[in-house]
Amino acid sequence: MAKIKLIRREKESPLARVLVPVTSVLMAFAVGWIILALAGHNPVLVYQKLYNGALGSSYAVSETMVKAIPLMVAGLAVSLAFKMKLWNIGAEGQIYMGALAASWIALNLGQSSGPWLVIPLMMIAAFAAGACWGLVPGVLKAYWQVNETIITLMLNYVAISWVDYLVFGPWKDPNSMGFPLTPIFAPAAQLPTWGDSRVHLGLILAMVIAIIFYLSIQYTRWGYEVRVMGESSAAARYAGMNVTKNIMLVMLISGGIAGIAGMIEVSGITHRLQQGISPGYGYTAIIVAWLARLNPLAIIMVAFLFGALLVGGFAVQIVGVSFSITQVLQGTVLFFLLAGEIFINYKVVLAHKEVL
Amino acid sequence: MDINAWTALLAATIVAGTPILFAAAGELLAERSGILNLGVEGMMLVGAALGFIVTVNTGNHWVGLLAALAGGGSMAAIHALVTVSLRGNQVVSGLALTIFGSGLSGFLGKNYQGIPMNYGFKSLDLPVLSDLPYLGAVFFRHDILVYFSVILALFMWYLLYKTKWGLAIRSVGENPQAADAVGIDVSRIRYLCTIAGGMLAGLGGAYISLVYAPTWQENMTAGRGWIAVALVIFALWNPTRAVLGAYLFGGVEALTFRLQTMGINLSSFFLAMFPYLVTILVLVVVTIRRRQDAGAPQALSVAYDREER
Numbered sequence: 001m002a003k004i005k006l007i008r009r010e011k012e013s014p015l016a017r018v019l020v021p022v023t024s025v026l027m028a029f030a031v032g033w034i035i036l037a038l039a040g041h042n043p044v045l046v047y048q049k050l051y052n053g054a055l056g057s058s059y060a061v062s063e064t065m066v067k068a069i070p071l072m073v074a075g076l077a078v079s080l081a082f083k084m085k086l087w088n089i090g091a092e093g094q095i096y097m098g099a100l101a102a103s104w105i106a107l108n109l110g111q112s113s114g115p116w117l118v119i120p121l122m123m124i125a126a127f128a129a130g131a132c133w134g135l136v137p138g139v140l141k142a143y144w145q146v147n148e149t150i151i152t153l154m155l156n157y158v159a160i161s162w163v164d165y166l167v168f169g170p171w172k173d174p175n176s177m178g179f180p181l182t183p184i185f186a187p188a189a190q191l192p193t194w195g196d197s198r199v200h201l202g203l204i205l206a207m208v209i210a211i212i213f214y215l216s217i218q219y220t221r222w223g224y225e226v227r228v229m230g231e232s233s234a235a236a237r238y239a240g241m242n243v244t245k246n247i248m249l250v251m252l253i254s255g256g257i258a259g260i261a262g263m264i265e266v267s268g269i270t271h272r273l274q275q276g277i278s279p280g281y282g283y284t285a286i287i288v289a290w291l292a293r294l295n296p297l298a299i300i301m302v303a304f305l306f307g308a309l310l311v312g313g314f315a316v317q318i319v320g321v322s323f324s325i326t327q328v329l330q331g332t333v334l335f336f337l338l339a340g341e342i343f344i345n346y347k348v349v350l351a352h353k354e355v356l
Numbered sequence: 357m358d359i360n361a362w363t364a365l366l367a368a369t370i371v372a373g374t375p376i377l378f379a380a381a382g383e384l385l386a387e388r389s390g391i392l393n394l395g396v397e398g399m400m401l402v403g404a405a406l407g408f409i410v411t412v413n414t415g416n417h418w419v420g421l422l423a424a425l426a427g428g429g430s431m432a433a434i435h436a437l438v439t440v441s442l443r444g445n446q447v448v449s450g451l452a453l454t455i456f457g458s459g460l461s462g463f464l465g466k467n468y469q470g471i472p473m474n475y476g477f478k479s480l481d482l483p484v485l486s487d488l489p490y491l492g493a494v495f496f497r498h499d500i501l502v503y504f505s506v507i508l509a510l511f512m513w514y515l516l517y518k519t520k521w522g523l524a525i526r527s528v529g530e531n532p533q534a535a536d537a538v539g540i541d542v543s544r545i546r547y548l549c550t551i552a553g554g555m556l557a558g559l560g561g562a563y564i565s566l567v568y569a570p571t572w573q574e575n576m577t578a579g580r581g582w583i584a585v586a587l588v589i590f591a592l593w594n595p596t597r598a599v600l601g602a603y604l605f606g607g608v609e610a611l612t613f614r615l616q617t618m619g620i621n622l623s624s625f626f627l628a629m630f631p632y633l634v635t636i637l638v639l640v641v642v643t644i645r646r647r648q649d650a651g652a653p654q655a656l657s658v659a660y661d662r663e664e665r
Contacts, residue, residue, distance in 0.1 A: 039463070087447050146643045149394065149447065150586045154632040157579055165625035286451055324462030324574070331398075331456025335434060338444030338452065 053315020090152025092282025098259025130259015138251025373606025382556025394450025397581025398457020403558025428558020
């Protein structure tokens with residue numbers, strides 16, 4: 001009688017490391033196919049709309065890129081925390097806080113100062129605001145082992161309510177005809193765009209952050225420490241590393257980078273603060289980071305895929321499918337990815353029971 | 357506020373705490389067996405959507421409730437498959453479950469947003485007890501699920517601490533190697549506890565869409581699943597403490613709602629933050645006050661690998 005047996009590999013299988021994510025995406029679309037068919041939709045038509053909406057024209061591709069930019073930045077933000085096994089699922093709130101702080105600068109200084117002052121100040125403010133939102137759970141975790149997953153998630157709701165308060169109240173544009181929006185930013189507070197498209201300077205910024213991230217994790221002493229602490233905080237403490245300090249530092253930087261994602265969204269795309277500034281970028285970023293196996297350069301590429309999924313998700317609404325189908329696909333990708341990880345770390349062999 | 361307003365507020369507290377109690381009891385059971393399931397929010401949403409959809413289509417809220425149980429249980433089964441059999445990361449799998457559940461409930465419930473609900477659970481006044489002055493109005497004039505949630509929590513306490521199954525569940529959560537050595541099937545217990553936990557999360561979600569709201573709105577659980585996860589920590593993994601905790605959070609929710617309708621001079625957006633800020637505060641205070649990790653099952657969120665024992 002044959003039985004499946006798992007043997008732990010000495011080293012991760014490089015082939016599986018590439019095959020598993022690719023297969024996961026394909027399998028998720030297969031599951032999506034079944035769900036769509038069961039719900040009475042025509043999967044071929046829906047996927048066709050999805051593809052055309054996301055990649056079918058040069059405009060579609062540019063829109064996909066627009067959605068990919070905040071996913072890249074937020075994906076980088078959470079993957080830094082994940083490297084240390086700090087479960088920062090508060091990127092969504094950190095994005096809102098970054099957008100809030102950047103908007104404050106834009107609304108107050110945008111008219112009177114030039115872009116060389118306003119844009120960097122917006123970035124600094126956004127980083128600081130996101131960093132605060134990450135530092136609070138970081139400090140609680142570092143000193144008292146308070147569960148960071150729940151705190152970061154709860155802070156998302158607080159940040160969103162705060163932005164809602166401002167755009168419905170004190171910051172509301174008097175000429176908005178009741179819509180929850182601030183006045184439009186002055187040109188000095190807007191990121192330059194690429195030609196006629198909405199693709200903005202944030203793309204370059206995302207790549208710069210990715211490269212700095214990659215180099216500092218791979219080649220600096222601090223990066224080495226972060227990797228060791230992610231493997232085992234006990235071992236890191238034994239080796240004399242300051243785990244407490246690094247938990248706070250990593251949460252601070254992670255939150256700050258997510259804050260930048262909020263800044264580039266208001267400065268590059270909406271040019272104002274408004275309700276629902278992020279349609280869940282902070283959550284999708286978690287999947288982007290995991291699918292890229294926390295590799296900053298892979299995050300840039302994976303973010304395009306999920307940008308495409310978001311843009312395509314808007315397109316499928318025309319044929320009566322809920323935008324929520326994109327979330328179904330996202331969750332499913334993650335399941336297959338986790339399930340597939342066993343092939344990366346284990347060798348699967350058929351063993352005969354008698355032999356055991 | 358006069359005394360009647362207070363009794364109304366306390367009665368609303370019990371109702372608001374009930375869905376959180378169901379979800380927290382379920383999560384507590386799973387965590388006791390060593391499985392952390394952060395998918396509570398997603399399982400509640402699917403329970404809420406399925407409960408509502410099936411009730412509207414069959415005209416029978418009991419059938420709707422069964423659908424919610426099945427939905428929550430099936431989702432938890434995915435989590436169990438990924439984390440128990442395939443040893444995947446429990447945190448990430450739970451997050452996947454929340455994202456998946458939020459999407460699936462929105463997808464299924466698309467055509468059910470805001471439609472009226474004419475079925476549902478009627479108030480069941482307990483004889484004699486419901487006539488008690490004030491106490492009757494607060495505790496004994498609720499629907500049957502409110503009473504069931506309390507009985508369930510007490511039963512779970514009995515199960516965990518007074519039966520041999522409870523001993524097995526706790527030992528699997530504390531030290532799976534030792535449990536395995538005495539012949540307890542670790543995987544099987546973890547599967548059962550996780551799935552039962554998911555069914556209760558589904559039930560909690562259905563309570564919101566069938567009784568508390570009663571309607572279907574996308575993401576209508578609004579973080580209650582996460583509050584339930586926090587509540588398990590607050591309860592120090594003890595079901596009887598979870599009852600008190602659920603009513604504490606229910607009280608915050610009921611009070612927030614009451615203040616909003618009273619037209620208090622504070623923006624409703626700040627009031628909306630209130631339950632989340634209280635959750636943070638409670639979690640921080642409880643974590644700092646207890647000795648580190650006291651109460652948490654030792655093997656929580658650690659996959660069990662027989663070969664490596």
